[in-house]
Amino acid sequence: MVLNIVLYDHPILRKKGKPIDSFNDQLKRLVSDMLETMAFHKGVGLAAQQIGQALQLAVIDVSESKIPSSLLIEGKPVPIEEHMPLFLINPTLSCTRSKELSNEGCLSFPGLRIDVPRSKRVKLKTFDLEGKPLALEAGGFLAIAIQHEFDHLQGKLFIDYLSPEKKKAIKEELEKIKRAEPSLFAKENA
Template identity: 80%
Template sequence: MILNIILYDNPILRIKGKAIEAFDQQLKDLASDMLETMAFYKGVGLAAQQIGKALQFAVVDVSSSKIPSSLLIGGKPVPVEEHMPLFLINPTLKYTRSKEISNEGCLSFPGLRIDVPRSKRVEVNTFDLNGKPRKFEAGGFLAIAIQHEYDHLQGKLFIDYLSAEQRKTIKEDLERIKRGEPILSNKDKE
């Protein structure tokens, strides 16, 4: 079932998710709905907050992206597409000090793209849909997507990385999103 995406300024986007305690059919049904919703809106990640549920649960699938990703399980590289989709359930992340700027969008901010500093690699401890612990390292686009979704689970948004001056430059776009209007292209703003 395709779910509604919660847009910017809805308070639930600022709520840290509650831990998942039951690895049951209800969670599997939610995962299926979230994957279907993410695919419908052409996203690569979706957090529970974005569909109105403050939970420590997100889905990620970068298999359709042309941007390089890497995945290591047990310290060994594995084909990323063979492990998609990923389910982040009660995840914890360990970041590298090395950062890069990522140009990101977000389903809760349709049409908005901003530059965000992200760790180049991230170590993830999480659970699968059956409650089995999983540990892996991600790099490239997969690492960016995981960090973006993890932030959602903590009630943090990608616009929080902007300085006050940078925030001023997107103020009009944020107001349009709040009103449910499309963001104007630079050409349309002139």
């Protein structure tokens, strides 16, 4: 089922997610709905906060992206497509100091794109849907998507990286997003 996307300035977007404690059918249904919602809106990542739930849960799928990514599991390169979608469930993240600007959008900020400094590589510890631990290292676009979604789980938004001057420059766009109607359910299309 395609879920409603929470837009900018909704307080849930600023809430740190609660840990997932049950790896059950309810979690699997929620993840399935999140994946369907993300695909419907043509996104590459979606955090639980963006559907109105403050949980340590996000989904990512960069398999269709033309922007290069790398993925290592147990220190060995693996094909990205074979490991998508990726689930961030109670994740921990460590980032390299080396950063570059990434031009990012966000489903909770329709139409807005901004440059965000992101680490070139990340190490992620997470869990799969069965509760089994997974450790990986990512680079390129996947590393960017992981950092963006991890921030959501901490209640941090990509606009938080902007200087006061740059925030002022997009104030009108942010006001339009605040006044916009939430994304519509697509039940009639489901």
